[in-house]
Amino acid sequence: MSELMLTVENLSAWYGAARILYDLNFNVGRGEVVALMGRNGAGKSTTMKAIMGLIAERQGVVTFNGGDISRLKPFEIARRGLGFTPEDRRIFVDLTVMENLDIGRQPPRNFPDGTPAPSWTPSSLFKLFPNLAEMPQRLGYRMSGGEQQMLTVARTLMGNPLLVLLDEPSEGVAPLIVEQMANTIVELKKEGLSILLSEQNIHFARLVSDRVYVLEKGQIHWQGSMTDLADNLDIQRAYLTV
Amino acid sequence: MSVLEVRALSKAFGGVRAVNDVAFVVEPGEFLAMIGPNGAGKSTCFNMINGQLAPDSGEILLEGKNIAGLAPRAIWRLGVGRTFQVAATFGSMTVVENVQMALLSHAGEIYRFWRPVAQMHRVRALDLLGQVGMQDAADRPSRELAYGDVKRIELAIALANEPRLLLMDEPTAGMAPRERNELIALVKRLVVERGVSVLFTEHSMDVVFAYADRIIVLARGRVIADGNAAAIRDNAKVREVYFGTGKTFAGAAS
């Protein structure tokens, strides 16, 4: 791994009195796809929200693209080039596809070494998601779950991010859409984007990710390459699968 | 007679036909899965059967009686139990009180103003909790439970009115694979013991193929396939609109 895009050190988070995360340490390298895996309630979504500054009660140091973002507000974090795609999609249902994309719009940006980061326009995104190209003026609430899932990823890409937090892209959508989503992630990786993915579905994760951190009850219990996890049935049995 | 028979059911939203002339039956004791792409009309279909939505046209016969357009509580009184995609319990009550509420309502005792709830139907409620393996948690606040346990409580609540039909909207959504299988195995055991029929929607193909007696597939508001696991797995049309190549889940790889 060449350079680190995202480094998380001793990240902890609370919801009121309940502690959800316990001193998490992990990182994502440039151009890498890293999966956070674990069952529901393990703390995957909370980790993403804590990185994004969406959880008020958090501790630890989050370094993104060389800068400390631990104490920044969500909009400041987003403006540094960290994209966030929430698990419940949260597209703006009263806005059209084009308007949703516009909300996410940010200027193009460069990596620290001066190379331009992948930048997106509605038309380039419509190539990536042909379904969306058919419905630029459609209102969000008229879209199916799968279409919404694509729109939420496209909307995040409009911010020309350097790294995307992708929370459970395969949850609650049909297998066919899941497969398209996997192909999209592979495409994005080719463009040079880094991705932190949260996932429960090992079949999906193994199609796209390089490395894996396994979460259980807010702690990291295992880490390694995707191929190692694919071979390690004990870990899969203990934390993930049947 | 079928427990449930849906005939020519249709519903449109602003000109879009969400459910279009759908028909199917649920036989006594059957474990029937309804699957299909997002936006295929599963939820709309489900919400018409449980009374959340009134159909534009068509009939929904529960043991021969048309229930189309009735309120959810009326349908519940006719013997239909429900669990929700996002489990819903009464957070300010203990686990056993949650089940007691369903029993009180079943006994028509909601409008009682004097006798304390504490001992009303408690024994029966504990018995139901025992059946879903949650008796030990009876007096804990229900909001403290792990999500998988909340799903079990929901099941106990759904069984409280001795339903003949159980509607389960994505019963395993938001659960880890191991919990999924445990929950569905539990449901299957309980319904077989009681002779209850189940209609459920599900995105986890592993669960569907392992447990469903029969599967109906919806796409664009219509039933495009109806058959057992093997037939559905090999159905080219279903593959095209729903499964894809099947590499993102285990069960379909034949």
Add this chain to the structure above:
Amino acid sequence: MTFSAFLFQALNGLSTASGLFFIAVGLSLIFGVSRIINIAHGSLYMLGTYIAYTFATHIDGGLGYWGGIVATALIVGVLGALIEIVLLRRIYRAPELFQLLATFALVLVINDATLWLWGPEDLLGPRAPGLRGAIEVFGRQLPSYDLFLIFIGPLVLILLHFALARTRFGRLVRAATQDREMVGALGVNQAVLFTSVFALGALLAGLGGALQVAREPANLATDLVAIGDAFVVVVVGGMGSISGAYLAAVIIAEVKALCIGIGVVDFGFVTVNFSKFTLVAEFLVMAAVLIARPYGLLGKPQAAVRSIAEPEEPIRPATPMLKTLAVIVLALLMCLPLLAQSSPYLLILGIDVLIAVIFATSLHFIMGPGGMHSFGHAAYFGLGAYGAALLVKWLGAPMGIALLVAPLAALAGALLFGWFAVRLSGVYLAMLTLAFAQIVWAAVFQWEGFTGGSNGVIGVWPPPPFDKSWVFFVLTLLLAIAAVLLLRRLLFAPFGYAMRAGRDSVLRAEAIGIDVKRVHWLAFAIAGGICGVAGGLFAFAKGSISPETISVGRSIDGLVMVLLGGIQTLTGPIVGASLYALLQDTVMRQTEYWRALLGIIILVLVLAFPQGIVGAAAHLFGKRRAP
């Protein structure tokens, strides 16, 4: 009435509609983005009239009037921005009720500040330079200024509509209306967005108020009248819809104008003065709309606001300690009459406290376990008080009968209003209940022949032996004990559980056969009835009742009592009511500006404990940050 007179009144209504629209649209915009119902919006409107008056009377000619209106709108807009930055920004994450309370505290502060700055007299501004004349329409004289108002409303509507539909600011506002957190996560600075929306809403309110300066005198009661009207408009038009706000403003203004236009009609057997029915007509319009479209004419069901209140513990029967404590308190209270000789005021205070306890406990019953945040509980207090007082006044009824009728009158009112209220939830319910309370208040005020209008009803003294304050105290104490125990008993019975079930999860409650609306309706009525007891006792305790005592202020008193004690505990309202009543009797009456003082106390409480007092206590004693 001739057809031309009819049309003339319709035109008149349109000019009133513009004023209603200005205040309602700002309220709706602000709510959309910030999810805060700004009760102080009426106060901003009122300030608009006062500030414009000052400009118009201190600077001559067109500059003072027209320039003053523009300047006023800008000043009020800046004031709105300041309110957002200094106060509201700190409480966005606080429970909804606290936000409402904070903006109500602003109402109190602004009202007293206005009193201090401009004095208590009504101030009528000059007529608008350039538009002093009138034109002839349908054979009558229509002031040119009214014609100007008729056009300015739709003009602003079109401008706003364009801004929301076509500009990036508009897109951001619409997106934030749905999910402000997500907008932030996409790189939009919400703070700036919120402040600008708040400033825009305040500017519109200030503009609306300023434009009225030539038509109506600046008046200290405008704030609550305006917010009451705005609530009705927003509920009828649909929250968040600016076109709906205009449509509703037109409908309501027209209906009122027509009532006045019809005037006195002789039906042969009976003569009806329709101009006395403006409030009833407004109520009927709202009722009809809510039956047909619960979210207003052009509104949509709002996504539930994510609740961030502390979760509630299951209710448990009283512990031996609590029971002992209750017995001790009761014993002490029973001893109070023994002190009657030495300090008679103590008993008066005791009666006030006990009436407050009944009032607050009945409010808590629907607010806490029922989850229905009524902002108009004064209505049922008033119906009880007036029910008893009027029975004595007109029929010379004995006190026993009057005290029996008090809860029945309140129950009847609560049954009627509750039927509508339970169809809504959250802030909609709060607005609707407040509007109902305003209607009761205004009806009492307007129906002078029957209720005595602003003079109220006097001479409602209890007969012997209740004229001795210790006897009346014992009566009040017994009724208070009965009310508290009855409500508590209900909460532990299936009915109380069903009420909480409906609050916790409507979906789940309906799915196990509970008719949530019906349960909540009944609960609302019971609470209203019990509250009527407090009203009846109040009338006899004071010997009189006036509209002042049943104004919005009393509703808010109830809210403060419940929140002070903690909404999630069953004993909370008793403690809160006692504390607050004592505080009010001792501290508040020391100053002419007690409203501002009360407002400041509320603001301090809200800012110090943004998570609620119970939440603050939980954090203090909690196990937070434990490793």
